[in-house]
Amino acid sequence: MERWLSVPRFSVYLAAADADRGRALALYEWNTQISAALLHDLAHVEVGLRNAYDRALSDRWPGPPHWTLAGDTVFAPVYRTRGRRRVDVNERPRDNLRQAIGNAGGPAARPGKVVAELMFGFWRYLSSAAHEKTLWVPALHRAFPRGTDRAAHVDGPVGRLHDLRNRVAHHEPLLTTxxxxxxxxxxxxxSRLEPRLGQHLQVTSNVSRLLTTRP
Structure with a gap:
């Protein structure tokens, strides 16, 4: 088992299984199953989030051009103090957008293709406090029902889900998660993005079942 998992990786599961090698392997198998189940659910939420944000940004910056080609306007420089430095918090989103445009085929690419090329990390940080006045208030709050709190209902959960996605995508243990x-x-x-999406995941997700079958 150590030959395909590596000694350090398998040792995490051995420790959790009190050095019982059979139980440790069963625990590793369970970890892969629940990771796959979470990726299924996260895929739905990531696509739902980016499409909701795309609609909200398109309504605020209707163009032409599409907002994905107007990054210098949508993500105009906004400076914040970080320690002793002044940092443009929109520099990274502009860079992400330029890279996505390039990956999609250049400025002539369809907007939907550019949106699909943008990573979860791009969408995750759009709800941060640094973007509250420039993105949340004028545009992104419209992606959610009235009464949605940016920090509690969106940025906090999206940040935690982004961290979770990174863990499962890199096959990390979820034993203490x-x-x-x-x-x-x-x-x-x-459910906030689209009530029917929440209902769909309630029916199709295997996460709850797998939580009850942990070795």
Whole structure:
């Protein structure tokens, strides 16, 4: 088992299984199953989030050009003090957007293709406090129902789900992760984006079942 998993990786599961090698392998198998189940659910939420944000940004910056080609306007420089430095918090989104345009085929690419090329990390940081006045208030709050709190209902859950996605995408252990709490974040965000999405995940997700079968 160590030959394909590596000694350091398998040791995490051995420790959790009190050195029982059979139980440790069963625990590793469970970890891969629940990671796959979470990726299924996260895929729905990520696509739902980016499409909701695309609509909200398109309504605020109707163009032409599409907002993805107007990055210098949508993500105009906004400076914040970080320690002793002044930092443009929109520099990274502009860079992400330029890279996505290039990956999509250049400025002539369809907007939908550019949107699809943007990583979850791009969408995740659009709800941060640094973008509250420039993006949340004029545009992104419209992606959610009235009464949605930016920090509590969106930025907090999206940040935790982004961290979770990175862990499962890199096949990391979830043995000490509050998976039930992250699943609650996922369902809450999905239901705010689109109630039918939340209902769909309630029916199709395997996460709750797998939580009850942990070795």
């Amino acid at each position: 509050d998976v039930a709490g992250r699943f609650a974040d996922l369902l809450g965000l999905a």
